[in-house]
Amino acid sequence: METQLTASPLGLKRSFGFGDRLGLATPGHIAALKSQGSGFLPIFAQQSIREMTRTERSATEVMQAAIEALKADGYTGVWGADADHLKNEQDVKVTAAAGFCFFTIDPSEFVNNAADTLSKAELEAEIKQQNAEQLYGDASIEARYLNQSYDLGGQALSFDKKTLWRAGVKYGRAVAHCERMAGFIAEANPHRLFEIEVSVDETDSPTSHLEHLFFAQELRRRGVTIVSLAPRFIGEFEKGIDYKGDLKGFEVSLKTHVAIAREHGPYKISIHSGSDKFSIYPVIGRVCGDLLHVKTAGTSYLEALRVLARVDPEKFQEVIRYCGERFSEDKVSYHISVTDGDIPGLMQTPKSELEKVFLDQDPGRQLLHVTFGSVLTKGKAADGTPFRDHLLTVLKAKPDLHIEVLEKHLGKHLQQLNAG
Numbered sequence: 001m002e003t004q005l006t007a008s009p010l011g012l013k014r015s016f017g018f019g020d021r022l023g024l025a026t027p028g029h030i031a032a033l034k035s036q037g038s039g040f041l042p043i044f045a046q047q048s049i050r051e052m053t054r055t056e057r058s059a060t061e062v063m064q065a066a067i068e069a070l071k072a073d074g075y076t077g078v079w080g081a082d083a084d085h086l087k088n089e090q091d092v093k094v095t096a097a098a099g100f101c102f103f104t105i106d107p108s109e110f111v112n113n114a115a116d117t118l119s120k121a122e123l124e125a126e127i128k129q130q131n132a133e134q135l136y137g138d139a140s141i142e143a144r145y146l147n148q149s150y151d152l153g154g155q156a157l158s159f160d161k162k163t164l165w166r167a168g169v170k171y172g173r174a175v176a177h178c179e180r181m182a183g184f185i186a187e188a189n190p191h192r193l194f195e196i197e198v199s200v201d202e203t204d205s206p207t208s209h210l211e212h213l214f215f216a217q218e219l220r221r222r223g224v225t226i227v228s229l230a231p232r233f234i235g236e237f238e239k240g241i242d243y244k245g246d247l248k249g250f251e252v253s254l255k256t257h258v259a260i261a262r263e264h265g266p267y268k269i270s271i272h273s274g275s276d277k278f279s280i281y282p283v284i285g286r287v288c289g290d291l292l293h294v295k296t297a298g299t300s301y302l303e304a305l306r307v308l309a310r311v312d313p314e315k316f317q318e319v320i321r322y323c324g325e326r327f328s329e330d331k332v333s334y335h336i337s338v339t340d341g342d343i344p345g346l347m348q349t350p351k352s353e354l355e356k357v358f359l360d361q362d363p364g365r366q367l368l369h370v371t372f373g374s375v376l377t378k379g380k381a382a383d384g385t386p387f388r389d390h391l392l393t394v395l396k397a398k399p400d401l402h403i404e405v406l407e408k409h410l411g412k413h414l415q416q417l418n419a420g
C-alpha cells in the first residue's frame with residue numbers, strides 16, 4: 001500500500017487530533033499512534049485559524065508538513081485534516097483550497113453568553129424578536145419544541161418554557177450561522193467528501209443538556225449534518241493541564257451528552273483543549289465509545305520546548321524570560337489559571353529546575369502555552385536569531401529525541417483514553 005497523500009473524512013469512528021504548530025511533530029505523532037493508539041483514527045493536520053495567524057503559517061504549509069512526514073514514514077492508513085475554529089467564508093475557502101476535509105465551525109460570535117443571566121422578560125423579548133424574524137422557520141420556537149419528550153434511550157428530556165427560551169437566546173442565532181457556514185463548506189468542496197464539526201467550547205458558560213439537545217435539533221431541522229460537536233463541559237478545561245472539577249459529576253454529565261449525540265445525531269462528542277486531561281481520559285474513553293474525537297495542539301509545542309530544554313538549556317531560559325515579558329498581553333483570550341502575580345516567582349526558577357517547573361508543572365506550562373505565538377514569530381535570542389529558528393534547528397538536529405518525547409507524551413494520552 002502507498003501513503004495516501006490526501007486527507008479523508010474519518011466518519012463515526014473514534015479519532016484523535018494531533019495539532020502541530022511547528023510542522024515537525026508528525027513523526028512523533030505517528031509513533032504515538034502506532035504504539036498506543038489502537039482504535040483511534042488520526043488527524044495529522046489540524047490547525048485553527050487563530051493558530052495559523054499566531055504562528056504565521058498558511059493552511060497549505062500546515063498540510064504540506066503533515067504530508068511530507070507521512071510520505072517519509074511510509075504511513076499507509078487513512079488520516080484526516082481538521083481546519084479548526086472557522087468563523088467565516090474566507091476561513092472555509094483557504095482551508096478547503098489547501099485540502100482540509102474536516103471543517104470545524106466556530107459560531108461563538110453568534111452565541112449570546114448573557115442568556116444565562118437574563119431575566120424572563122428579557123428572554124421573552126429576544127425570543128419574540130427571533131420568532132418575528134422566522135429564525136425557526138414557519139413555526140415559533142415554542143410550537144417546535146415545547147410539549148415534547150426527547151428520548152435518550154432510557155431517559156427522556158423535555159423543555160419548559162424558560163429553559164427553551166434560554167436555549168434559543170443563547171444558541172438560536174449560532175445555529176443559523178452554522179447553516180450559513182455549512183453552505184460555504186459545501187460550495188468550497190464541490191467534488192470532495194468532507195465532514196463538519198461544530199464547536200461551542202469557547203463560550204462563557206457550560207452547555208447544558210437541554211441546550212445541547214436544542215442545538216442538535218436545530219442543526220437537523222436546518223439540514224446540517226455534523227460528524228462531531230464540541231460542547232462546553234462542566235468543570236475547567238484549561239490549556240495544557242489536567243481537568244479541574246468534580247470527576248463523578250463530569251462522568252454523569254458526559255453520559256447524557258453522549259446519549260444526546262447518539263440518539264439525536266449520531267455524531268461524535270469532540271473534546272477541545274483535550275490535551276493533558278489525564279484524570280478524565282479513562283472516563284471519556286469508556287463513556288463515549290466510538291463517538292469520540294479529542295483535539296490536542298499546544299501540548300506538542302511544549303514537548304518541542306522540552307527538546308530545547310535538554311539540548312540547549314541556556315536558550316530555553318532565554319525563551320522563558322521572554323515569555324515572562326509577553327505574558328500579560330498574550331494571556332488574553334485564553335482560559336488559564338496562572339496570573340501576572342505568578343510570573344516574578346516563576347522567573348526565579350534555578351536553571352537546574354527549568355524543565356520540571358516549566359514543562360511538568362501547571363503554572364509554568366500555561367505560561368509557555370499562551371505565549372507560543374510571540375515566541376514563534378517575534379521573539380529573538382540575545383544573539384539576534386529568532387527563537388523559532390533556534391527551535392527548528394534544534395529539532396532538526398535531534399529528531400530522535402523529538403520523536404521520543406512526543407511518543408511518550410501523546411502515547412500517554414491515547415493509552416489513558418483506551419484504559420477505561
Ligand SMILES: [Zn+2]
Binds near residue numbers: 199272273
Ligand atoms: Zn476549541
